[in-house]
Amino acid sequence: MFDRRFFLKGSGAGMMTAIAAGRGATAAPRIESRLIMILLRGGLDGLHALPPYADSEYRRLRPTLALTMADKVVDLDGYFGMHPALKPLRPLYSEGELLFMPAAARHYRDQSHSEAQNMLENGSGKPYGARDGWLNRAILGLQPGQRKLALSLGPSIPLILRGEAPVQSWDESEPASLDEDFLFQIGQMYRSDPLFLDALQTGAPDAAALIDPKTRPDTENFTDAATVTAEQLSRNDGPRIAVMEMQGWDTHFDQARRLNLLLGQLAEGIITLKQGLGQRIWRRTAVVVVSEFGRTAEENDRQGTDHGSGGLAIMAGGAVRGGRIVGHWPGLNETSLLDERAARSQNAYESMFKAVLIDHLDLERHFVEDKVFPNSSGVLPHKGLLHFS
């Protein structure tokens, strides 16, 4: 369907040579690689961010939500395109600094956000399987000592960064405020309690938000967070790793309008990172964008989509071998994204994470297999996602 263009460097021995060559060739101290994880909370709808706009099945499944060329989809390969709000990222794609992995999958098959997020972040292969986060365990492999190698941008440190390794927090972040998603869900929860429901309907600043939200979702200062991240990661002795979070992706209703805003902010955030880091550091940077799960291929009756399995992972940065769409695409015909077994091993999030840890942060593979993602030996690191420096 499309060319995945795996330009593998070759065998394991070849890779080792490449790394050694990279290290030996530079007289000046090598710039340490940087990793920025962006967690989209709520379940990103991959089919809306990266629409298979040329697929008639897509238009059938999504009579109101499907995006077409008339919606100014940014074509990538004649089958997939980018949501128009992601257009600022088009130059990155052309320059080989942006890739997409559609149908990204995990083994988790339930529908709970908190369980799915917990599993995505603890790295043990099951919800609540570990009390610390895989990225924190990975940092221990970098032997940080007292140096805070990681930066957390949210109001609290997310599970992915929790653990023994010291983490720097961005103190200025505000506690979360109310957004329309949250008020909508609260409103649904209050339906059986008239005292609370009446008070909420009168008291919600935009009471209409409960039924027909037109207000802008809370931006959570994502661009500000990107600015701070870039500042901090530009320093020579500062953190090398950052985790950013974005809320509001749980688009059960009014999806088109809401994702338009959110995807626009995501694109702006990534551009802000690139500009803030500067070419020198951007070259050594990988940005990984993931969400706890995907959404149903079929739209629901509220112009939204519900919790599903197939997700979308995005990588950006000068260290990324981009300009392509990677992984196995099962298609929308007959078999749903959810049941496609072939997709699992190739498109597993863990395969991408492992590749980043081994190829980008230069962690030993056995350390990653033993300590960071135990019980995951069935999932191989996804080859060729990153340049070797």
Place this chain on the structure above:
Amino acid sequence: MKDIASFIALNRFGLGAAPGDAGRMAGNPRGWLRSQIKRRPPLPRALARFRDSDSIMTEIHRARRTGPKALETTLDAAYRRYSTPEIATRTQVMIGSNTPFVERMVMFWSNHFSVSSSNRIVGPAIPAYEREAIRPHVFGRFSDMLKAVCSHSCMISYLGNTGSIGPQSRAGRQGDRAAQDQSPLNETLARTILERHTLGSEAGFTAQDVTGLAQALSGWSHGGLRPDGDTRSVHGRFEFKHDFHQPGPKQVLGRTYAENGLQEGVALLDMLAHHPATARTIATKLVRHFVHDDPPSGAVDRIAAVFQRTEGDLAAVAAALIDLEEVWENAIPKVKTHYELVIATFRATGRTRPRAQEVMEPLHLFGQVPFTAPSPAGWSDRSADWIGPEALMQRIEWLRGLASGLPATLYPETVLRNTIGPVAQQATRDWIDQAPSGDRAIAMILASPEFQRR
């Protein structure tokens, strides 16, 4: 926590589930509540370091004699040094308490005998007032609490009895003629005792009864009031002033009380404490607090009967409340006050040692700082008064913000199980399950009607 009875014990009688509560309850919620009823519950250690009302009021009254400027400066300092920190500590004590039923009863009686810093002079000593006049008696005798309260300089000052002078008293006869157009007798304390503290407004007492009680209480003052030329030292304790006391017999509720100085008031308060109408008023208020906004009459009858039979033994009354079948029939009939919500939230999220500023911020935001009730009637005990549109939005916003700052290792499933688990409706569970992040799931739990109710 598994069963509805545990939920009720923890929320209606306690202050919300905290880590370890389930273990202490050991599957026996009623037994856990009964075990907290002690004739004289110990003063929580954190409160023992605060000063007594006497020394606080002495300082203030000394400054008052120096002049208005000195008074202002001293009051500011006294709020800062005494009441502000003690209010925070009292709240922290309740958040961390292992005997939350005791603390709830302190809250209940403190609200029944409400003193508010709307009277600026008494403000700094009100937490001490609660410590001295309320706490020791919550499982003691009602008459002892009533007398301790009415003879406390804070209550006397708050309800204007300090300078209440019988017209025929020595001071009343010496007063200048112009001032005598207006009776120097202040009836506020007497009226509040009859209407709020004992008989209740429906008991049918008359203006004459109020005057009779006010005359008996004339002279119930404190050592902060010293006319010019009076060389006795200033202090902040109760003081009976013979010069202010109305001489002669007093008429109250159709009975005549012969002149007996200080003892008249004592005898009258004892009589009121044992009056059947008082039993009824207290029982109604307790049943409203522990059963339903509209107190079922059967439950009121039973509590009133226990109150009457035991002559106001509050330990027996508390035990009788636990035994009311009506208590255990409905899981969430009431709404938590703002203060209760703040306490329950910190307990539920395992933050049992929050900083003073963290607990005071929401109380200021919601407008329910302890000891600032708008009138001597205290805070309302009716659900609808706590869930107005603005108040609810403020609650949700605060809960959302608080949840976002909790450690990611606090799992929504754990919080749900330990708090509203036994009473959560399916719809509530579904929406919590669907919350797009752990902190939002916890915010949903805290914002749920089940959590905000009790």
